Amino acid sequence: MKLSYLDIVVIASYFVALALFGVLVRRGHRFDDYSVARRTVPTFIVLTSLSATYIGPGFSLGLAAKAFNTGFFFVLFFLFFSLQTIVVGAWIAPRLRRFAKAYTLGDVMRELYGNEAQWLTGVISVGLCVGFTAVLARAGGVVLSQATGVQLPLAILIATGVAVTYTYTGGLKSVVGVESVQFGIIIIASSTVLIASALRVRSFAGIDRDALSLTINAWRSNSVLSILGLALSFLLGETLIPPYANRALAAQSENASRKGFILAGLFSIMWFAMMAVAGVIARVVVPAPGDIEGVLVALAGAVLPSGLLGLFLVALAAIVMSTQEALLNSAAVCLTRDLSSKIRARNEDSQLVIARLATLVFGVLAVWMALRAPGIIDGLLICYSLWASTVLPPLVWGVIGLPTTRWSGVLSVLLGGAVTGYCLTAKLAGRNPAIAVLAGLTGSAVGGLIGFVIARFTQNVAVSGKQLLPADSEPVSDPISYGEHHQ
Amino acid sequence: MSVIEIIAYLSSILCVVLGCGAIVAGARYIRSGFFGDNTGE
Numbered sequence: 001m002k003l004s005y006l007d008i009v010v011i012a013s014y015f016v017a018l019a020l021f022g023v024l025v026r027r028g029h030r031f032d033d034y035s036v037a038r039r040t041v042p043t044f045i046v047l048t049s050l051s052a053t054y055i056g057p058g059f060s061l062g063l064a065a066k067a068f069n070t071g072f073f074f075v076l077f078f079l080f081f082s083l084q085t086i087v088v089g090a091w092i093a094p095r096l097r098r099f100a101k102a103y104t105l106g107d108v109m110r111e112l113y114g115n116e117a118q119w120l121t122g123v124i125s126v127g128l129c130v131g132f133t134a135v136l137a138r139a140g141g142v143v144l145s146q147a148t149g150v151q152l153p154l155a156i157l158i159a160t161g162v163a164v165t166y167t168y169t170g171g172l173k174s175v176v177g178v179e180s181v182q183f184g185i186i187i188i189a190s191s192t193v194l195i196a197s198a199l200r201v202r203s204f205a206g207i208d209r210d211a212l213s214l215t216i217n218a219w220r221s222n223s224v225l226s227i228l229g230l231a232l233s234f235l236l237g238e239t240l241i242p243p244y245a246n247r248a249l250a251a252q253s254e255n256a257s258r259k260g261f262i263l264a265g266l267f268s269i270m271w272f273a274m275m276a277v278a279g280v281i282a283r284v285v286v287p288a289p290g291d292i293e294g295v296l297v298a299l300a301g302a303v304l305p306s307g308l309l310g311l312f313l314v315a316l317a318a319i320v321m322s323t324q325e326a327l328l329n330s331a332a333v334c335l336t337r338d339l340s341s342k343i344r345a346r347n348e349d350s351q352l353v354i355a356r357l358a359t360l361v362f363g364v365l366a367v368w369m370a371l372r373a374p375g376i377i378d379g380l381l382i383c384y385s386l387w388a389s390t391v392l393p394p395l396v397w398g399v400i401g402l403p404t405t406r407w408s409g410v411l412s413v414l415l416g417g418a419v420t421g422y423c424l425t426a427k428l429a430g431r432n433p434a435i436a437v438l439a440g441l442t443g444s445a446v447g448g449l450i451g452f453v454i455a456r457f458t459q460n461v462a463v464s465g466k467q468l469l470p471a472d473s474e475p476v477s478d479p480i481s482y483g484e485h486h487q
Numbered sequence: 488m489s490v491i492e493i494i495a496y497l498s499s500i501l502c503v504v505l506g507c508g509a510i511v512a513g514a515r516y517i518r519s520g521f522f523g524d525n526t527g528e
Contacts, residue, residue: 025521048509180513188506191499204489274498
């Protein structure tokens with residue numbers, strides 16, 4: 001792609017401004033600044049930061065590429081993500097916010113099920129976040145490298161290095177602020193591409209017919225099982241992963257948490273429609289884009305004048321970096337809180353130092369893996385496949401106020417993980433990983449049931465509507481009774 | 488007008504408005520949190 005000097009100035013200004021922000025910003029002095037932005041994030045910032053986090057390369061470039069080939073077929077499945085976000089907003093996120101002293105989902109799991117459940121949640125959370133950070137380090141480097149011609153290793157270093165800088169200094173507080181600005185840039189630049197490309201279209205009637213025919217063909221060429229698998233993947237795959245859950249914990253009130261998630265879910269419907277429409281219009285404007293995955297970039301290159309093209313490439317970098325910085329912060333906070341009771345027992349100052357160091361280490365690790373060790377990234381991404389069938393079931397079960405015991409939480413995570421892991425490694429799921437998730441969910445339910453049976457025989461009888469804290473677990477905060485408002 | 492045309496123009500206009508709001512809100516949040524005296528320190 002040939003860029004003008006103006007485009008390069010726009011791109012360079014973005015990275016310099018972010019790097020300067022990272023250096024000049026006043027450091028947060030408290031661990032709760034760094035981990036949950038002092039629980040003061042208002043509704044609108046929950047909406048913008050959550051949306052910026054979930055809009056990664058897959059939900060933008062990926063969806064446009066799918067629409068180029070299959071019309072609106074995939075949008076139907078992306079809408080399951082919207083549904084999930086709205087449901088979480090209505091019922092789960094506000095209840096999570098009631099855990100007034102929890103910094104991570106691991107803290108919530110400890111309050112519900114005990115120390116072992118927190119450790120297991122921490123391992124899966126850190127693996128998922130670090131693996132994704134590394135994937136995005138490479139994606140951000142590729143965007144920057146292709147846009148400016150900088151060598152890939154240097155581009156990876158610049159893109160991730162800038163994100164690490166302001167995540168290191170300001171923690172979640174600077175992350176959510178920057179994400180809000182990035183969200184604005186992303187949606188304004190994408191709208192510009194869409195309007196400019198729509199103005200090039202002579203007849204929309206032909207595009208309507210083409211899109212309908214592509215959608216019907218894609219629907220017919222997929223089996224019922226694969227369609228169900230796709231729906232399940234979008235419904236559960238990213239539900240309450242650590243960077244999303246952090247927004248619920250950091251919201252200034254239960255109401256802000258609820259509204260922020262619901263609005264982010266509603267916004268995602270419009271966003272998915274926009275990306276799909278861009279992909280469908282691209283069939284007319286750039287009928288032979290070369291690399292289908294980069295069809296949105298090709299469309300922008302074809303319709304935007306210089307300067308605006310630079311802004312669009314900045315938006316692409318923002319798409320990658322906004323997700324990456326959220327994951328990086330979550331990984332560091334989860335490591336600090338979930339993996340060692342010795343670290344957790346330290347005062348806030350020590351936890352802040354450890355979280356900052358972890359941010360640096362994970363940033364360096366992500367760059368190293370992006371350049372040298374893709375195999376390790378694959379290994380860590382198994383944690384992503386495990387999420388829906390390990391942490392999610394006992395978390396949702398406990399958060400909505402159903403009875404819990406220590407064994408039910410631990411066995412639910414372990415059995416769900418073992419079954420999913422076995423299905424994936426033994427390739428029992430074939431090409432449909434959702435089968436592994438379904439089997440894992442069954443395993444998780446059985447694990448929870450066994451936990452209740454054990455509790456019954458050891459007299460640790462569950463009481464409906466209250467969580468039973470194991471006698472030797474350390475509560476995150478004062479014991480919480482459901483239904484009470486804890487601010 | 489076709490459905491695709493309506494989605495393209497309407498959502499773009501909404502996104503430009505929302506995007507401007509997000510940039511302003513983000514900048515104000517950053518200013519009050521890091522460069523002002525609203526941190527409670």
